[in-house]
Amino acid sequence: MSVNEPAPSSDLSGGVVRHNVEAVNAAGTRTLYKAREPIYPKRVKGTFRNLKWIIMAVTLGVYYLVPWIRWPRGPGEPDQAVLVDFAGRRFYFFFIEIWPDQLYFLTGVLIIAALSLFLATALFGRVWCGYSCPQTVWTDLYVWVERKIEGDRNARMKLAKAKWTADKIRKRVTKHAIWILIGMATGGAWILYFHDAPSLARDFFSGDAPFTSYFFFALLTLTTYLFAGSMREQVCTYMCPWPRIQAALTDEETLEVTYKVDRGEPRGPHKKGDTWEGRGDCVSCRACVISCPMGIDIREGAQLECINCALCIDACDDIMKKVGRPTGLIAYDTDANIARREAGEKTTVKLVRPRTILYGSVLAFVCALMIYGLSTQATMVVNVLRDRAPPFILMSDGSIRNAYTVKIVNRENYTRELKITVEGPDGMTVGAVGEEAEGATVMLDAPGDTVRSVRIFATMPPGGVKGASAPVIVRVTDPDTGEEILNPTVFMAGRE
Amino acid sequence: MSDKEVDEHSGVETTGHSWDGIKELNNPLPRWWLIVFWVCVAWSIGYWVLMPSWPGISGYLKGTRNHSERANVEVAVAELDAQRADATRRLLTAPNMETIENDPDLQAFALAAGESLFGDNCATCHGAGGQGFKGYPNLNDDDWLWGGKLEDIRQTIRYGIRSGHEDAHISLMQAYGSGGLLPRDTVDDLVHYVRSLSGQEHDAEAAARAAPAFEVQCVQCHGADGKGDQSQGAPNLTDPIWLYGGDAATIRETLWNGRGGVMPTWEGRLSEEEILALAVYVHSLGGGE
Numbered sequence: 001m002s003v004n005e006p007a008p009s010s011d012l013s014g015g016v017v018r019h020n021v022e023a024v025n026a027a028g029t030r031t032l033y034k035a036r037e038p039i040y041p042k043r044v045k046g047t048f049r050n051l052k053w054i055i056m057a058v059t060l061g062v063y064y065l066v067p068w069i070r071w072p073r074g075p076g077e078p079d080q081a082v083l084v085d086f087a088g089r090r091f092y093f094f095f096i097e098i099w100p101d102q103l104y105f106l107t108g109v110l111i112i113a114a115l116s117l118f119l120a121t122a123l124f125g126r127v128w129c130g131y132s133c134p135q136t137v138w139t140d141l142y143v144w145v146e147r148k149i150e151g152d153r154n155a156r157m158k159l160a161k162a163k164w165t166a167d168k169i170r171k172r173v174t175k176h177a178i179w180i181l182i183g184m185a186t187g188g189a190w191i192l193y194f195h196d197a198p199s200l201a202r203d204f205f206s207g208d209a210p211f212t213s214y215f216f217f218a219l220l221t222l223t224t225y226l227f228a229g230s231m232r233e234q235v236c237t238y239m240c241p242w243p244r245i246q247a248a249l250t251d252e253e254t255l256e257v258t259y260k261v262d263r264g265e266p267r268g269p270h271k272k273g274d275t276w277e278g279r280g281d282c283v284s285c286r287a288c289v290i291s292c293p294m295g296i297d298i299r300e301g302a303q304l305e306c307i308n309c310a311l312c313i314d315a316c317d318d319i320m321k322k323v324g325r326p327t328g329l330i331a332y333d334t335d336a337n338i339a340r341r342e343a344g345e346k347t348t349v350k351l352v353r354p355r356t357i358l359y360g361s362v363l364a365f366v367c368a369l370m371i372y373g374l375s376t377q378a379t380m381v382v383n384v385l386r387d388r389a390p391p392f393i394l395m396s397d398g399s400i401r402n403a404y405t406v407k408i409v410n411r412e413n414y415t416r417e418l419k420i421t422v423e424g425p426d427g428m429t430v431g432a433v434g435e436e437a438e439g440a441t442v443m444l445d446a447p448g449d450t451v452r453s454v455r456i457f458a459t460m461p462p463g464g465v466k467g468a469s470a471p472v473i474v475r476v477t478d479p480d481t482g483e484e485i486l487n488p489t490v491f492m493a494g495r496e
Numbered sequence: 497m498s499d500k501e502v503d504e505h506s507g508v509e510t511t512g513h514s515w516d517g518i519k520e521l522n523n524p525l526p527r528w529w530l531i532v533f534w535v536c537v538a539w540s541i542g543y544w545v546l547m548p549s550w551p552g553i554s555g556y557l558k559g560t561r562n563h564s565e566r567a568n569v570e571v572a573v574a575e576l577d578a579q580r581a582d583a584t585r586r587l588l589t590a591p592n593m594e595t596i597e598n599d600p601d602l603q604a605f606a607l608a609a610g611e612s613l614f615g616d617n618c619a620t621c622h623g624a625g626g627q628g629f630k631g632y633p634n635l636n637d638d639d640w641l642w643g644g645k646l647e648d649i650r651q652t653i654r655y656g657i658r659s660g661h662e663d664a665h666i667s668l669m670q671a672y673g674s675g676g677l678l679p680r681d682t683v684d685d686l687v688h689y690v691r692s693l694s695g696q697e698h699d700a701e702a703a704a705r706a707a708p709a710f711e712v713q714c715v716q717c718h719g720a721d722g723k724g725d726q727s728q729g730a731p732n733l734t735d736p737i738w739l740y741g742g743d744a745a746t747i748r749e750t751l752w753n754g755r756g757g758v759m760p761t762w763e764g765r766l767s768e769e770e771i772l773a774l775a776v777y778v779h780s781l782g783g784g785e
Binding site: 388389390393394395396397398401403434457 | 597598600603623624625627634636637638639732735736737780782783
């Protein structure tokens with residue numbers, strides 16, 4: 001059991017301590033239902049730990065600070081660089097502005113995110129899980145806080161077993177208080193993405209913020225505190241679907257955090273002065289197990305629980321240096337390379353494979369599609385709704401009139417003078433409610449950033465339409481930009 | 497309950513109930529369920545204190561928050577009225593109704609209010625799009641009995657037609673047949689005369705026979721050319737639009753029994769600004785003069 005005290009064993013080479021610990025998912029003790037075993041990951045130092053600190057700082061910095069970035073857009077528009085404006089029904093991302101009817105761009109972003117994840121996973125295994133998943137980043141932060149207050153692995157295990165003394169209470173209260181503060185900062189940053197950050201921050205403390213802000217603040221505070229504080233690896237193992245999918249995305253050429261069995265086995269304790277002949281480099285110290293935030297043993301191979309955080313690489317490299325063996329017993333490596341070494345072949349890293357070419361090209365295609373879509377998006381949208389009740393009107397002179405509601409979305413932030421032309425059968429005349437009409441053309445002003453709706457009447461003289469209906473095209477043009485949108489519809493003449 | 501019987505297979509105590517030799521196990525309630533249950537109980541006690549809950553003989557327990565949905569709605573309505581106060585004031589103080597139509601903001605406000613009022617009050621008879629039904633005029637066309645100008649529409653909505661209001665429009669299409677004003681033959685001939693006015697198929701001889709009767713009985717309201725008179729609410733008989741129908745049978749029914757449809761007065765039921773908004777909306781349907 002991982003909570004057991006490490007057995008002192010000073011006679012091992014390099015002063016390596018051999019830990020009496022077992023992986024939480026060890027095959028021998030695995031049952032269908034198992035209570036959670038607390039995991040006390042030991043602090044490690046090294047390349048990957050440093051990389052993880054940097055990534056943590058960057059990702060958390062982006063998350064907490066982005067709502068405060070200003071991006072002036074002109075009068076009447078929010079100057080927040082990234083803003084999901086539910087009230088104004090807009091999504092702003094720096095120079096991009098998305099309207100509700102363009103929500104397909106969100107689909108595009110999600111597809112790009114998924115494909116990037118596929119590609120990264122095919123190349124380097126679960127790098128997302130190991131370095132940048134919010135669950136990993138916040139858990140790492142929480143563990144760091146825990147370590148600062150309660151000490152490293154052994155001290156924490158001791159404290160867990162200790163009686164409730166004033167010292168233990170003080171440490172636990174401090175730890176949970178800081179955790180909750182981090183949770184509040186997380187929930188507090190989240191709500192800033194949905195409102196103007198400076199004014200929301202002010203309203204939040206004066207009690208004037210909307211209910212939804214307080215609700216999501218509380219919700220994210222709670223989830224951060226629970227997920228990173230007490231649930232931790234259980235979120236990855238039991239709640240997250242991604243570990244189940246990843247197996248389909250990796251193959252024998254994927255670089256993953258790997259224990260090089262070919263080099264490590266047969267493993268066993270190594271005493272000072274013993275020979276390295278006829279044995280593997282693994283000294284069974286289990287430094288990899290006690291440093292693992294998931295509480296598993298990497299030496300059992302790729303497994304569902306492993307998030308590829310690479311901390312065991314740092315832990316093992318440290319030991320290898322102590323015992324005087326080359327580092328990299330645990331390293332980013334491929335299954336194929338293990339096989340190659342065992343067969344006496346040269347190892348190689350094949351990043352370009354059919355799988356990665358497929359993911360990469362689909363990703364490039366979707367990215368190109370998005371860039372094309374965003375750079376050529378129409379600055380106006382026109383919808384023509386033909387009146388259905390009544391479908392047509394008989395006028396006193398026997399002519400027939402149809403009514404259309406033309407809705408024009410003007411995405412520019414200035415007023416545009418637009419020309420609406422109704423192209424129908426010969427003899428059609430056009431009128432509009434409250435707007436000037438001439439022949440078959442109506443001129444109207446569409447104010448910036450709004451939806452302008454105008455009712456248009458098209459009239460045909462008696463007998464002007466052969467049959468029950470005739471096709472009609474409503475053409476909306478901006479004479480200044482030359483932009484033109486055609487909307488086909490019909491003119492109903494009733495029973496003729 | 498001193499003797500507790502324990503099921504051999506599962507080791508769980510039984511309730512003592514047995515059906516056909518099958519005994520019910522007395523498993524404890526799941527812990528999560530119990531917790532939720534007690535949280536609900538605690539919640540309900542808090543609810544009794546804070547919110548209106550128990551009914552009494554002459555009222556109910558109001559709760560310390562004195563919550564009332566009715567009061568909330570009143571507050572919400574008052575807030576809405578306050579939001580609309582400015583536009584409403586401008587509607588009411590507009591020098592004439594054309595100014596409302598020419599001011600895009602005010603027109604938009606009137607149209608939005610008018611559309612919703614139309615759906616609530618007018619659509620029952622005139623149809624959702626104002627398309628009308630037999631006996632209920634189509635408000636989209638350009639044929640108006642009492643005038644299609646903004647002010648005319650407003651007057652019609654306010655006072656109604658034959659509504660009993662002292663200022664209501666009143667006209668009477670007499671029951672020429674059943675009222676004994678004209679003999680049966682003449683009524684039959686008049687049907688042809690009326691159809692001739694709008695160029696429909698008719699018997700020219702019968703129409704000619706009815707000309708003197710039309711001159712005496714109908715011209716006063718419908719005019720010598722049959723084009724009607726909006727000041728009297730007399731329909732134009734020469735166009736293809738008919739309130740009740742232009743076929744021979746319906747025209748005969750109209751002549752024989754007379755007509756006298758009623759539109760209620762909306763004065764008192766709708767506020768002045770609501771009537772204004774409705775008039776602007778109806779005018780915008782496309783038939784407005």
